[in-house]
Amino acid sequence: MNKLAPAHPRDRLIVALDLPTVGEARDLVQAIGDEVSFYKIGLELILSNGPEGNGLGLVGELVDQGKRVFLDAKLLDIGNTVERSVARVAELGAAFLTIHGHDRKTMKAAIAGRGSSDLKILAVTVLTSLTAEDLAEQGIPEGLASSPADLVLHRARLAHETGIDGVIASGQEAANIRSATGGKILIVTPGIRLPGSDAGDQQRIMTPDHAIAAGADYIVVGRPINASSDPKAAAATFVRHIADAA
Numbered sequence: 001m002n003k004l005a006p007a008h009p010r011d012r013l014i015v016a017l018d019l020p021t022v023g024e025a026r027d028l029v030q031a032i033g034d035e036v037s038f039y040k041i042g043l044e045l046i047l048s049n050g051p052e053g054n055g056l057g058l059v060g061e062l063v064d065q066g067k068r069v070f071l072d073a074k075l076l077d078i079g080n081t082v083e084r085s086v087a088r089v090a091e092l093g094a095a096f097l098t099i100h101g102h103d104r105k106t107m108k109a110a111i112a113g114r115g116s117s118d119l120k121i122l123a124v125t126v127l128t129s130l131t132a133e134d135l136a137e138q139g140i141p142e143g144l145a146s147s148p149a150d151l152v153l154h155r156a157r158l159a160h161e162t163g164i165d166g167v168i169a170s171g172q173e174a175a176n177i178r179s180a181t182g183g184k185i186l187i188v189t190p191g192i193r194l195p196g197s198d199a200g201d202q203q204r205i206m207t208p209d210h211a212i213a214a215g216a217d218y219i220v221v222g223r224p225i226n227a228s229s230d231p232k233a234a235a236a237t238f239v240r241h242i243a244d245a246a
Contacts, residue, residue: 004166004186005217009243012212014070014188015235016040016222022052028226029062035235038095040220042072056092063093070096070188070220074124079109086113086121096188098122098168101155107162120186122166123159125152125173128191149173153180160185171211171219178215189216194224194237208238212245 006012015036017025025045029036039062045055059069071094075082082099089097090113099110101123110121126135126148135148144151149172156167156177166186169177174187189211211219221238228234 004183005246009246010035010239011037011068012218012242012246013235013238014038014040014218014220015225016042016072016190016220017045017055017058017226018042018222019226020044021048021050022054022058023050025055025058026052026061028231029065029067032225032232032235035232035239037066038068038070038218040070040072040222043074046071046073059092059094068095070094070098070122072098074098074100075110076100076102076106079105082106082109083113086110086119087115090114090117090119094119096120096122096166098124100124101159101164101167104158104162107159107164111163120165122168122186122188123155123164124168125155125159126169128170149176153177156181156185166217171206171214171216174211174215183215186218187216188218188220190220190222192219192221192224192238194241208241209245212242 013036017039019025041055041058048054059071062069071089075085097119099106099121101107107123114121130148132146132148140151144154152169152173153176157180159167160181166188168188170191171189174189177187192208192211195207208219225231225234
């Protein structure tokens with residue numbers, strides 16, 4: 001097993017609360033029960049404005065229930081803004097926070113904002129929805145744009161050298177990242193689907209078994225669980241896959 005990963009397979013599954021309202025997110029957490037201990041809150045919930053509140057308020061609720069929370073904010077701004085924003089997230093009690101891992105200034109500001117808290121900073125390398133054509137369109141230099149995997153590895157090395165705790169990366173790149181960083185950085189992998197499942201808007205997908213075997217410490221699963229008629233059973237299936245691969 002990867003030395004940075006939790007011992008229990010259940011704790012390596014992060015369920016994405018990619019839902020329109022806080023009320024729906026609460027219902028999903030209740031339906032899943034103790035099958036899952038870790039949840040991701042992304043921009044949709046952070047920006048929600050219903051009578052139940054927004055995703056930032058939900059962070060504290062989940063922490064009070066003994067859950068861990070991954071706040072997927074993907075911060076990218078001037079250093080002062082990033083530092084102060086990260087400090088606020090640390091006060092909420094979140095376990096993980098994402099920033100874009102494009103440059104050292106942003107990553108160093110995030111580390112400064114985290115201070116002495118237990119908050120882990122994760123650098124987004126390349127979104128799993130992007131292709132080589134998308135990167136070229138962004139103006140990424142030809143050598144890196146020709147392969148998302150090359151850019152992922154470049155940014156993962158930069159994050160590791162800067163002192164970032166982990167990276168967000170496809171399972172297809174996990175093994176190379178683990179090798180390049182000496183296994184000293186957390187790897188959190190989205191774009192996870194069971195064999196034969198619909199890829200949706202993801203491009204670089206992988207099964208949970210293969211992602212864990214390749215070196216992912218955590219996997220993030222959204223629609224295959226939150227769109228299931230039985231989300232608790234769906235979550236249990238992913239936990240079994242993690243246990244089999246670990």
